Amino acid sequence: MNRITKLFQTRLHNVLNLYFTAGYPKLADTMPILEALQEAGADIAEIGMPYSDPVADGETIQQSNQIALDNGMSLKVLFEQLAGMRSKVQIPVILMGYINPVLQFGIENFCQKCQEVGVDGLILPDLPMDEYYEEYKPVFDKYGLLNIFLITPQTTAARIRRIDEISDGFIYMVSSASVTGKTSGISDEMEAYFNRVNAMNLKNPRLIGFGIKDHATFTKASEYAAGAIIGSQFIRVLQSASDIRADVVEYIKSVKIG
């Protein structure tokens, strides 16, 4: 069974998803970070596939993308790094990135590689929903990959319903209108939006992303969803890490326990 599906069968609260950019801060850091995340008790690992033009991301993640590319990261290198992943890492792994590098790699080839190394899901924010449904879904399904969609405070109820209908796994609930790394904290306006979505009784659980950075924001977000996603703040932790394993473990502990 897909590890994301399995996770949400038993856990619908305090699920912690950490985003990091593959090949950052050093090219060979991908696997050590992944292993440290599992050791620290992260529930989902979301690995960013770096791109030259990540328009949905703020400065922190943009810079990590650029450094990773300068380090020599590519999809080919990433799949090589992840080749033995499943002998060490059991938590669900998601790849997140922009559509162009995936298109150049070849959709079928990409999905096949994902299955080979043991990837469970994909977040491709600039892949249009209709195009996914008509052209990509059969390929994703064939290789057991779940596609994770984003919703924002501006997404209409009808569109949320449609996204829920064609999603399996979870829905990525963007907390506010912004690129990553811009927001901090959870406002009354966000709470109203989370409550509005919760009242829709969707079949898919939600994880809240954007603006989550510490125990307080994680706990707060978890009141309104199955859990939360931390990206930019985790990149900042990695940026200044002197010992990846120890610093990741300490940070995750601080988020979960306070």
Place this chain on the structure above:
Amino acid sequence: MTSIEQHKGQETAFGVNAKGYYGKFGGAYIPEMLYPNVEELQQNYLQIISQPDFQEEFQDLLKNYVGRPTPLYFANRLSEKYKTNIYLKREDLCHTGAHKVNNTIGQILLAKRLGKHKIVAETGAGQHGVATATVCALMGLECIVYMGEIDIQRQAPNVARMKMLGAEVRPASSGSKTLKDATNEALRHWINNPVDTHYIIGSVVGPHPYPDMVARFQSVISEEIRSQLFEKTGKENPDYVIACVGGGSNAAGAFYHFLDEPDVKLIAAEAGGHGIHSGMSAATTFLGKPGVLHGSKSILMQTEDGQVVEPHSISAGLDYPGIGPLHAHLWDSGRAKFYAITDDESIEAGFELTKLEGIIPAIESAHALSVLKYLNAGANETVVVNLSGRGDKDLATYMKYL
């Protein structure tokens, strides 16, 4: 009757389809954060721009504010030199100095009708930034323009103009620090400000409906070429229309009414930079392959891994690693022929026009002029070159070659 009304709802081989595609190219590859804004435009743009009050205001501003119609000038000495009949479509005489203002007027009128009161834009050479800052001043809207750090340095006069017009010029310091990165920053700004802000894209790029919308606003160029040429020569169509292509808005406008006239040869001049094999080029159709950037699928200069390549051109307005999806389709279908013009060739053509006709062209437009020497057009043939902008902004660059 206006161009927009003539073409409304008309499906042609080169028109955009209901899903926003030109052949294999186009679409709307955008993150969910932009979806409501883009959807709002998709649902409303055709209806808004075909309304009589919109058309009345648009046409009035084009005539009395921009100074349209711009002349179609028979370039006597240039024609003698190339032994053919060359007409220059004088978009350089538009208010603000380039064709860009045709689009910014259209889009700001649209933005007002959508209830937006802030404007964001990207700019390369600064012509679109100036044209946007100008219409924002005219309409009293707040204006933020993103411009690559490198472009801010090489296009100082336009930066000063934007500031005087009241726009805030924000440097884009990521990536190659040119037009591509300014576009990324403008898109991010729009993501962060989805409700009150309209993004005025300056070229026929971006997610659907931008390529079609911008092409429609620029189509006044070919509409005028057609009637002016008929008036002067009795000919229905020219034999050639030549325009430079960065993203491709002036070319889209100059080609628009001739797209379905197979007798008219459409010629696009891309920026070859130091030469297409030099590693310092922006000749997208020569160096690119299909890919997705800035919300649409088109031809894109990229590495094997799908990372966007940093282009080079002496002309900031052509320094872009993609082309609009319409142009990708024109290239793919063979409807338009593409040339890669080097930096040096464009400068030479700029000096030639200045000497022969007393017109200093923008270096962008000089790329289009440079095609004349490859054309071998006949003595009875008619060539229209779209002179998309004037060269005042480029004097510092020209002077280096004097």
